[in-house]
Amino acid sequence: MNLTPLLLVLTLHGVVCDERGARVRRIVGGDAAVAPPEDDPVVFTRFAGKTARVLGVRDLPHYVFRGIRYGHAPAGKERFLRPRQYFLQGFENATRFPPPCVQPVPGQDKVIGDEDCLFLNVFTPTLPTGLEGLPVIVWIHGGGYRYGSASQYGVRHLVGKQVVVVTIQYRLGSLGFLSTGSKTLPGNAALWDMVLAVQWTRNYIGFFGGNPHKIVVMGHGTGASSAIMVALSNVAKGLASGIVAMSGSSLSRFATDDAPKNTAMQVAEANGCPVVSELTMVKCLQNLSPDSIIKVDSSIESQRIDNRGFISGLAGKLGSAPVFEGRRDGRSLPPVAENEPLNDPDSAHSRIPLLTGITKDETKRACQGQYKDEIVKKLRGVPDFLDKVLVKNLQDSLGLQRNNNTSSGRLLSLLDPKQFKNYLEYSKSNIHEGLGKISEATGDALFNVPAFLTADAWSKQNAPSYLYRFEHVGKKKKGYNFLKGLPIIGNSTQSDDSNDTVAHGDELAYLFDAQDFQGRSLGSNEDSNEEDDKVRDIFTQMVTDFARFGKLSLGNEEVKPFSITDNNFVQVGPKPKVSNGFRFCEMGLWLGLAQRLQSSSCKLFKVLDSQLKNLPTGVLKPGGLGGNKIGDALGKVGKPGAVDKKKVQEKLSPVSNSLGMLNPNRDKPKSSQKVLPFGIGR
Template sequence: MKIKICFLLLFFQSFDFCFGSDNATYQESKKSRVRRIVGGYPAKMPPYDDPLVFINFAGRFAKVRGVLDFPHYVFRGLRFAEPPIKKERFQRPKQHFLKGDVDATRFPPPCIQPISGQNRVVGSEDCLFLNVFTPDLPIGTEGLPVVVWIHGGGFRYGSASQYGVRHLVGKRLIVVTIQYRLGSLGFLSTQSAELPGNAGFWDMVMAVRWVRNYIGYFGGNPYNIVVMGHGSGASSAMLMALNKVAKGYANGVIALSGTAVSNWAMDDDPNGVARELAETQGCPTTSALAMIKCLQSIPAQNIINADSQIQMQRVNSRGFMGAMSRSLGASPVVEGVHDGRSLPSGVEHEPFKQMSEGNIPNIPLFTGVTKEETKRAVNSVFKDEVLQSLQTKSEFLNKVLIQELQSFTAIGKESIIGSQNGLWKTLDSFKFGKYIDVAKNNVVEAFGKITEATADALFNLPAFLSVNLWSKSKAPTFLYSFDHIPKVSKAHYFLAGLPFVGNNSAQERSASHGEDLAFLFDAYTLEGEPLDLNGDFTEEDMQVRNVFVEAIASFAKHKKISFENKDLPSFSSSNNNFFQISSAPKIESNFRFCQMGLWAGLADRLQDAQCKVFNILDSELKNYQKQLFDVAGVPQKNLPKVPNVGIGGLTSHIGQNLGGIFGKK
């Protein structure tokens, strides 16, 4: 085994010690090596698999011991902030400085969170740690590019240690995976000076600040840091880039399946969450200060359990569209310009409003979606509820579905509050007639249309709006679509507990939310124990992994996307170019051209010849009221039961059992 280790020592110790060989050769090199000592005592020979990093920062000296996880080095469980416990609960993090002997050989506990389906919680409230993965120890040359990974999980689930990063580190990147407080412990807000919220967001900012300060000692370039995340982690990465305090911390943003303008990126009812949480714990609700003091004395596990109750209530009351498109508990909030404590705000403005007004940093952005973001949610997780809506709600597809989804989008919310940007507008839902049209009573086709509409409104539109607005800052801006369908679903290994994904989705093969993660990372448990899943990868899967990893590495290193010796053009509003990721990747244009024209209300697009199929501007569609399903009002006892199968099985079941209720067109 070829091993290379370099140690940088301080003061009178020898600092240029590098060797490479197997263990036998290494032992031989020890015998022949001549030690030259100038004063003091000779340094002890460190074990070849026990890397050390010596740090001198802010007047504090530290010796950090990591591990060799061949072929890279790992420094696990490095504390970046003081424990957020007792009186520090709900408060912004306080910076921690490394000093003394630091044992970085064990992964940290995850932030306390529930384990879905097991009625228990794991982790610790004292969880503000990060992990550093590097291909080399510092040897005095220019630092390597750095990727800071913010895990997803709907602000309630996930850890820094469940993502194996060897594929990215193999591209000579340093990867730092970070943790932040979850649920109400991280994001509870009364929108007041006593509790403005966003503590978990400030954890992320503090972690990236730590990376800027310390990463040079681990061989990284503190001036080439890309902040990268998935889902809620992606929206947080973009929020950080828009934050004034964090200006200059990141030199690029990678946002996978989430943006700052995604509807679930911001809490739409923070006071409601705080009130419900306090009531479940018997705490006062009339005084914010009294509420906080009471909640600070409650065991952390009780708060996590209460969060689960609130989430379940909201899933049940809001329906499947609300569960997919809105925050289900405490999450980031808009604080305003001042937080009431003379401190800078985490999120000053609604992200869509801020970006529409051109307040965007001049740093590169790479964002995108999976081709079928909501397919698993519609066809598996919420399948029974979707079918019930089709059966019991009059004009569900051509009225209820579209109108509700419109209200969830950034454009819809701007329209409601009367500050709509002039470029975007919401269309009458009946303009969507041809877009949502299906053969009468065709349930399978209806499921497909619901998948398409929810994916367009909740994922494709936010991605489109983000790159369209970001590109106007003249910074390199890139869009991708992950189109590959894996052999075996692995999303739930990374996003277990997230209602959108579910816990066991192996029956549904699709390019749904979270399926891209296995093509960048190896799956680990929350505590960092490996899960051997590579046997499920086909040769085609491996090809896709190479494409996706190379695209991420290219952006992190050079702030561009290279493909077959060609550079992907920066996104432009005229051609809407994007990178289609599959086993046969290619550069495409006109990303969801007509569909985005519909959801964003872009009249010039809707008049284009290629959008003629939708007949969007046909005035007769104003009166479009096609009854797509005529079973509304049929007693529930007379409706068929749908077995627990994927959409393929559902097709067969429909053909056998729904004919008596659903007529022919």
């Protein structure tokens, strides 16, 4: 029997031609496919010629895909090198949180974690619907480059605002940041981890319901400084649509290590590795157990705090950290951090929105907690400790100076520390008041100044920047739960002597639920508080609105971006509001802004006119040249209505580069470049 005619009929029956002439396959008869069960979410991916079936879990009210690998294990000969990209393929079980990266246990001579730790978690309110997808937040945890994991942060409050959240892990301590400042050991391996994780998000997040073209990179503390460096890196050009930097900036003291070789030599010598040849040293370190390297990191951190005092515990620079690698020489793969982003005119392509901010009392709990005894001893035993010692040390710690040989220059001369007398004045019999003055000074110098300058630098790039100050005290003081072990936090619960403190990390509880490394809730004995819930709703809405629109709104009114005339910022609390003149007089003191200090609102500080007249021609030394323009122009910053904005901008234009702030009149950047493949020629 000839079956050819019958087969032809059957074939044509399943395929018809529409009016346009294209052949379209139709479903004939039968029932619709059964929808996948809600409690057993599966995502199918296809990228780089590889397909995968990714199994997640339903964690009401959203979906979670845990422990997805984005990079191969950076162990053995791969240690200290750039990560190799992993492509999803076959069956991927994403139902368990990953092990954390290798790190010390705070307060114990113990190390936990695994070198094979390049994983991330994806949290999404909905699986793909065929639409453009939801905004995406990539979260880079803080922890002084030494502590933390992707699974510590419960994101249900953010995801509930209809965004996709990706929490990532990266190598910690010397395993992630060790550098000699040379081509043999350039460092920044962990920054490459972060870039690769963001690249993974661009490649795959569409399969999980996210929009690959609307990715905000967000972090806290060292995670915030890393977020800026990663988002503005030339190798990540075009990947981020916005940045959220909480209590940190690439200008922060803790952001980078300006003497990486010293740290590398200490790590090697303590582990018995030869240091005469860098290549031999690296090979030796690659053969050690990761625990021995991390334990030496802890020893170095303790020694530096003992030798340098409490300011180093607050300011950082206690171990391996990112380094600026300088311009690409054309003979090797490009660096991830060529120059400091805010000091690099070629990063003008970074005209993407920024949301940055600080807490009201960043250092107060540490000053009145783990460092209280040391500070009280110095207040009582060191003559004129506040102005002759503290201010001078903090001036040296300001995050503007990076390299005396660069065009960004360094601080040329600031106010004489004696001029801080009225700013720091307190009753000598009131030690508590003295502790408060120290927390105010350290908070200004180490956190407020970098935040202020970062927002100001952004505004000069014609990019919207928004500055906030988190001021709500509440009952959810969870900084310790998220950042345990970080010197500014301490190893045990510390209490200050007042109930109005909002210290480093306290705002995290209003975005995240505190969890352990396995993603289990740490629980809470706190009383239910309606104001706390309200602030959480306000703060999460701020962040997710920024991720969605690249701007902020309070109520039905849009918040204006930070400006050089108003220095406007959002005060976050139960009744958020926009205020002007962020730390107007205090920023004038720390940055030597003469015209601010001469204004009537700053007369309380009683800075001598003779001192102001003797200020150098600029706060910074612009490539070895002088000029009055920084004091003239920046002196008017934050003084509403005091000056014509256009004239101030004209004055700032030739000065901006000396501050490391981009000139808005520069030519537009060239078109985006593709990210180079990872792991090739590393």
